[in-house]
Amino acid sequence: MIATTSTPIQADTSHLSQERKHELIRLVRQDCGSCHGMKLTGGLGPALTPQALKDKPAAALISTILQGRPGTPMPPWNNFISESEAGWIVDSLQTGFPDAR
Amino acid sequence: MRASLLAPLLALSMLAGCATPALRGTGDLGVVIERATGSVQILDTTHRSSLAKVEGLGDLSHASISYARDERYAYVFGRDGGLTKVDILRQRIERRIIQGGNSIGGAISPDGTLVAVANYEPGGVKVFDANDLSLVADIPAVGANGKRSKVVGLVDAPGHRFVFSLYDAGEIWVADMHDPKQPVLHKFVDIGEEPYDGMITSDGRYYAAGLFGEDGVALLDLWNLDAGVKRALVEFGRHGEKLPVYKMPHLEGWAATGNQVVLPAVGQHEVIIADQNTWKEIARIPVAGQAVFAVARPDGRQVWINFAFPDNDTVQVLDLPSRSIVKTLKPGKGVLHLEFSPRGEQVWLSVRDENRIEIYDPDSFARIGTLPAESPSGIFFTSRAHRIGL
Numbered sequence: 129m130i131a132t133t134s135t136p137i138q139a140d141t142s143h144l145s146q147e148r149k150h151e152l153i154r155l156v157r158q159d160c161g162s163c164h165g166m167k168l169t170g171g172l173g174p175a176l177t178p179q180a181l182k183d184k185p186a187a188a189l190i191s192t193i194l195q196g197r198p199g200t201p202m203p204p205w206n207n208f209i210s211e212s213e214a215g216w217i218v219d220s221l222q223t224g225f226p227d228a229r
Numbered sequence: 230m231r232a233s234l235l236a237p238l239l240a241l242s243m244l245a246g247c248a249t250p251a252l253r254g255t256g257d258l259g260v261v262i263e264r265a266t267g268s269v270q271i272l273d274t275t276h277r278s279s280l281a282k283v284e285g286l287g288d289l290s291h292a293s294i295s296y297a298r299d300e301r302y303a304y305v306f307g308r309d310g311g312l313t314k315v316d317i318l319r320q321r322i323e324r325r326i327i328q329g330g331n332s333i334g335g336a337i338s339p340d341g342t343l344v345a346v347a348n349y350e351p352g353g354v355k356v357f358d359a360n361d362l363s364l365v366a367d368i369p370a371v372g373a374n375g376k377r378s379k380v381v382g383l384v385d386a387p388g389h390r391f392v393f394s395l396y397d398a399g400e401i402w403v404a405d406m407h408d409p410k411q412p413v414l415h416k417f418v419d420i421g422e423e424p425y426d427g428m429i430t431s432d433g434r435y436y437a438a439g440l441f442g443e444d445g446v447a448l449l450d451l452w453n454l455d456a457g458v459k460r461a462l463v464e465f466g467r468h469g470e471k472l473p474v475y476k477m478p479h480l481e482g483w484a485a486t487g488n489q490v491v492l493p494a495v496g497q498h499e500v501i502i503a504d505q506n507t508w509k510e511i512a513r514i515p516v517a518g519q520a521v522f523a524v525a526r527p528d529g530r531q532v533w534i535n536f537a538f539p540d541n542d543t544v545q546v547l548d549l550p551s552r553s554i555v556k557t558l559k560p561g562k563g564v565l566h567l568e569f570s571p572r573g574e575q576v577w578l579s580v581r582d583e584n585r586i587e588i589y590d591p592d593s594f595a596r597i598g599t600l601p602a603e604s605p606s607g608i609f610f611t612s613r614a615h616r617i618g619l
Contacts, residue, residue, distance in 0.1 A: 154582075158563070158581065158582075159475065159476070159538045161290055162291070162476050162477070163476075163477070165288070165290055165291070165308055165331070166264065166265070166288065166290030166291075166308070167288055167290065167308075167309075169288075169308075169309075169331065170331055170349070170350065171290075171291060171308065171331065171333070171349060172349070172379070172396070172425070172477065196473060199442070201423075201425070201441055201474060201477065203473030203474055203475055204473055208539065
């Protein structure tokens, strides 16, 4: 649970294309959903709802997504997701994740 | 496409509503889960068609099915704790309850009277009357550590038993259901870290739980409980160089073919062929990605394998006699599941991101049919009704 950078990561999404956002939404709902539930209400992994994440620092969550949590089934996604994309995902998770359609 | 498919169905079901419905069996039918829309379709393997869509089953993002022994009713276990009994002849929901907060799968007792559901939240197993879905028994999964645990790998077993694993506690429990209201529990503790799924061999003898936190599988001989749980296939699992696991393999799909089992190696691009009696490794076959399901053709000649993200556009066919991959198919993005027709002359694949079911001839590998389906996942044919552990 160590943040990767010392400055808080802002969800800078200005450069994220609409198309890429759609891909990420699909990835989160489907592929993260296989462990966290497609509605993100939890499964083998914990719930990723705004309620569940509201008190957790974004930087730590971003780091979890990129690096995974060794010793648990949570895998690292840094081969598929950039840091700013992870920032956008965390921001969206904390505010209410968009639907696939 | 969908409209043209449903229109004749509508006519058919309207006919069925006012006249005596045409008599038919259900042995060539099945159900596919449409995970995003909370619906299922009823499938016909004789005509390679969809007969109906049934809606209103809740969150099916991780759903599985057990069949009543008459092959008429499908019990659908949904992610949201929903348990839905679908009448596949009348093509409608017979009964539906929300039995828990978050569930992972279920099983039906050998005599067909009890349906059990494995729950993550609240961790435990609930047992229902297969007829009216009234609660018969509640088994909270409190491990030796005093904490409630998620339950995985629930199967039925001969001797009127259910067997399941406690993910957080690392235990395997055998519930004897002879007195359904008072299950007798036989608990095995310290079986290994994080059992993530379990399976039973097709003869009903061995229960094996895959371990995420350790190498190998935890193996229980159900003919000899006194021998306790042993560790087997220590080579199996995330030995050596570990790759991240993007999707948990499913052990229910472990192919048991005569005296061999074929298992996806966790975190590796390999499947393992093991001897079903000694549980020793026979061979390791390199494959295209991390295997999720390894499903044997009913004759045991081939095993069809699908893969986790990012290789989930691929399916490979393992020829068992030569122990080699004889075919690599690219059916489309998001191949989530595969199911053989009862005698194996067809194999049906759900291709989630393409919103299609693809049907292949496993002899020629030719595609012999396509059906539209919304985000299809599990495909379950009624022949499962008569197989131990499904």
